[in-house]
Amino acid sequence: MRLAALQRTMARAVMQPLTSAERMQNRAPGGKSMGAYASRFIKPNDRLTSFERLEIYNRQYWFRLLSSMIEDFPGLRAVLGDKRFETMSKAYLVDCPSRSFTLRNLGGRLESWLRKHPKWAGPKQALAVDIARLEWADIEAFDGKAEPALRSEDLSSEAGAKLKLKLQPYLRLLELRYPVDDLLLEVRKEYEDTDFASNAFQERHKRKRVQAVAKLKPAKIFLAVHRVDDSVYFRRIEREEFVILSALRDGKPLGKAIEVAFRESRVPAQERAVSVQRWFQNWATLGWFCR
Amino acid sequence: MPANRFNGFTEYGIGIGLRATHYNHILTRKPVCDWFEIISENFMIDGGRPLRILDEILEQYKVVQHGVSMYFGSAEKPNREHLRRLKELVKRTKTPWLSDHLCWGSVDGRYTHDLLPMPYTFEAAKLTAQKVREVRDFLEVPVAVENVSSYAEFHVSEMTEWEFLNEVVEQADCGILLDVNNIYVSSQNHSFNPLDYVNSVAAERVAQIHIAGHSKYRKYILDTHDHPVIDPVWKLYERAIQRVGHTATLLEWDDSIPSFEEVHDEALKANKFLSSTLLATAV
Numbered sequence: 032m033r034l035a036a037l038q039r040t041m042a043r044a045v046m047q048p049l050t051s052a053e054r055m056q057n058r059a060p061g062g063k064s065m066g067a068y069a070s071r072f073i074k075p076n077d078r079l080t081s082f083e084r085l086e087i088y089n090r091q092y093w094f095r096l097l098s099s100m101i102e103d104f105p106g107l108r109a110v111l112g113d114k115r116f117e118t119m120s121k122a123y124l125v126d127c128p129s130r131s132f133t134l135r136n137l138g139g140r141l142e143s144w145l146r147k148h149p150k151w152a153g154p155k156q157a158l159a160v161d162i163a164r165l166e167w168a169d170i171e172a173f174d175g176k177a178e179p180a181l182r183s184e185d186l187s188s189e190a191g192a193k194l195k196l197k198l199q200p201y202l203r204l205l206e207l208r209y210p211v212d213d214l215l216l217e218v219r220k221e222y223e224d225t226d227f228a229s230n231a232f233q234e235r236h237k238r239k240r241v242q243a244v245a246k247l248k249p250a251k252i253f254l255a256v257h258r259v260d261d262s263v264y265f266r267r268i269e270r271e272e273f274v275i276l277s278a279l280r281d282g283k284p285l286g287k288a289i290e291v292a293f294r295e296s297r298v299p300a301q302e303r304a305v306s307v308q309r310w311f312q313n314w315a316t317l318g319w320f321c322r
Numbered sequence: 323m324p325a326n327r328f329n330g331f332t333e334y335g336i337g338i339g340l341r342a343t344h345y346n347h348i349l350t351r352k353p354v355c356d357w358f359e360i361i362s363e364n365f366m367i368d369g370g371r372p373l374r375i376l377d378e379i380l381e382q383y384k385v386v387q388h389g390v391s392m393y394f395g396s397a398e399k400p401n402r403e404h405l406r407r408l409k410e411l412v413k414r415t416k417t418p419w420l421s422d423h424l425c426w427g428s429v430d431g432r433y434t435h436d437l438l439p440m441p442y443t444f445e446a447a448k449l450t451a452q453k454v455r456e457v458r459d460f461l462e463v464p465v466a467v468e469n470v471s472s473y474a475e476f477h478v479s480e481m482t483e484w485e486f487l488n489e490v491v492e493q494a495d496c497g498i499l500l501d502v503n504n505i506y507v508s509s510q511n512h513s514f515n516p517l518d519y520v521n522s523v524a525a526e527r528v529a530q531i532h533i534a535g536h537s538k539y540r541k542y543i544l545d546t547h548d549h550p551v552i553d554p555v556w557k558l559y560e561r562a563i564q565r566v567g568h569t570a571t572l573l574e575w576d577d578s579i580p581s582f583e584e585v586h587d588e589a590l591k592a593n594k595f596l597s598s599t600l601l602a603t604a605v
Contacts (some may be wrong), residue, residue, distance in 0.1 A: 037441055038396065038438075042438075071477075073474045078541040129432065137365070174373075188434070
């Protein structure tokens with residue numbers, strides 16, 4: 032067997048899902064016996080059959096990738112529950128195997144996949160999509176690029192309404208149907224505590240987590256996921272802030288961005304100028320504009 | 323032999339893997355440590371805390387890059403985005419050499435994120451060597467390939483693992499990162515004498531040595547990097563040092579990581595063997 036063929040043959044088996052008992056399936060890709068499939072290319076030894084030797088890699092693949100999903104999406108796991116999260120992750124990884132050299136990108140397609148496959152989240156579909164979006168935004172904000180912050184001398188006094196402002200690449204803007212920021216912070220706090228927690232303490236926290244998920248009601252929020260001193264923060268922003276920032280991100284000039292933001296705004300006309308001034312002051316202080 | 327063209331003519335001593343759990347200790351206490359090995363992929367990012375910490379470490383310590391996903395043995399072209407990011411990191415760290423594994427792990431652009439074993443064939447050796455050369459030429463830094471622990475062998479193999487390693491490094495004209503724990507693990511899983519491996523490796527090409535702990539199961543051993551180094555592995559290390567000289571040595575500890583001091587103390591046990599080699603050289 033040539034190298035490319037051998038690697039395809041082995042990879043198909045390694046990436047095939049495990050059984051519910053976390054063992055390698057008896058059926059190989061294509062439906063034949065996995066024992067026969069493995070013995071075509073793997074030697075047995077005095078202790079392990081070809082099947083058992085291949086199974087070591089099959090199990091390692093799934094354990095590693097599922098651990099990575101658990102690490103990256105603790106909030107989604109809290110929403111779905113441990114069992115459903117695991118089943119969902121397996122289905123996701125079968126449909127969307129890693130196409131990156133780094134596990135950091137493993138969950139990059141999860142939001143769009145969840146939208147296309149609502150059955151995995153059941154009645155919590157909208158909530159699941161929201162928290163998956165937030166957790167992915169968190170990953171991107173954590174290690175996204177930071178450009179030098181904009182200084183007042185960088186602004187051209189002639190640009191006026193035509194001024195185009197650039198936002199920091201790490202800044203993520205989200206429009207969400209659920210207030211999942213609070214939920215995620217609650218889940219994270221619980222995970223931080225479990226390092227030294229007793230079983231009883233953990234149980235109480237698990238109940239608390241379930242309650243937190245259960246009582247979460249839909250409430251539209253606008254969120255900026257950003258970074259200060261290398262730590263990621265979630266900052267709730269007003270709808271108009273979200274629209275202005277999104278428009279700037281899309282390359283719209285300042286005047287146009289503000290105009291769009293107030294088109295259907297409830298902010299009284301007389302308060303708009305003050306609001307815009309306050310928002311820009313905050314964004315500049317947080318270093319969201321860059322050169 | 324210790325300082326050679328495969329490790330940028332450096333004379334590094336004993337290092338440990340840089341792990342997030344030790345960041346605070348390293349940055350606040352500034353412990354003495356000859357050098358740190360970083361997992362390249364953890365820092366092939368655009369910004370944020372990991373790169374800030376790396377820059378702080380680079381101000382005070384020597385750092386060498388070690389990769390886990392170049393997959394020299396995969397029968398597909400290197401990922402250009404991977405190479406571009408790796409080169410950026412090489413410029414940042416100024417690593418005197420760079421290592422990754424003699425294995426495969428991706429097929430048709432899909433990644434297993436595992437170090438899968440090579441079939442020891444001449445075809446595989448040729449392809450792997452070609453890829454090592456391509457990567458080295460692009461990165462413009464010496465490259466060393468590391469032998470992996472394995473749990474399976476292939477019917478198509480035409481030579482032993484050490485013959486395959488020598489074949490690849492000769493054809494690629496590259497260095498070796500000799501992992502003596504991996505040799506031990508594979509020797510137990512495939513029933514060969516680990517000393518045959520150590521005695522056969524092209525000693526003049528060894529750029530660095532890895533030591534680590536592992537986990538023993540009923541029918542096989544897994545390379546888990548979550549225990550101290552066991553005596554039989556130290557014996558292999560001693561033999562390797564006798565052959566290759568006072569070579570840069572790195573302890574890997576990746577799971578159930580104890581305190582910095584515990585990991586570093588474990589690594590420093592290598593001094594016993596390194597100093598005897600120095601004495602022998604002096605005599």
